[in-house]
């Protein structure tokens with residue numbers, strides 16, 4: 001079965017009720033009946049989830065951008081997987097490079113992996129992000145870093161968990177920089193990741209798991225990226241806050 005194209009919009013720490021209402025008005029104005037060939041998931045900040053949910057175009061799904069590592073309790077400022085599930089939000093983004101690398105956050109491979117396993121065990125679906133830093137790419141460590149991050153996650157999952165996971169490959173040097181990976185660079189990593197999953201999880205999971213590309217995706221570069229065989233969609237940051245997001249969604253027609 002072909003892998004359904006997937007487009008995630010990560011709004012990060014952006015937006016007011018006013019700007020979100022205006023964006024969703026633009027989206028609703030342009031979108032008709034849901035296109036069954038593409039899955040669309042947007043991730044507002046926690047505080048805007050309910051507000052966004054009420055105004056989402058038909059068929060679009062909601063995600064959060066993070067969750068607590070385990071069961072809720074005395075963890076000031078955190079939001080647990082159970083609460084997210086209870087709020088009717090199906091998805092969570094985990095392992096985003098900003099959470100892995102920002103000095104204030106510094107989530108380790110192990111922390112990300114525990115979060116992924118806990119979120120899945122509590123009924124959420126996960127966009128699991130991996131990706132190398134520029135210095136790691138320049139040192140020839142791209143595949144090794146992505147394998148290491150993936151291995152930590154895979155070690156905590158059962159084979160059946162993977163049906164609720166999409167992998168997002170986001171080279172850190174391409175995030176928010178305007179410096180997109182070439183379609184060939186993206187394909188090289190996606191192909192390697194899929195081969196790793198085939199050898200270390202199972203060939204059927206490898207055939208089915210969606211591998212998204214993220215990092216400076218725009219309306220201009222999305223069609224060429226989508227043309228690569230192992231690019232199954234995108235995780236979009238900046239451009240998901242603009243009407244341009246709809247052009248990126250439409251890239252699935254070039255698959």
Ligand SMILES: O=C[C@H](O)COP(=O)(O)O
Nearest residue numbers: 010175176215216237238
């Ligand atoms: O989660 C999304 C990525 O960090 C990409 O962000 P960007 O499209 O602004 O480069």
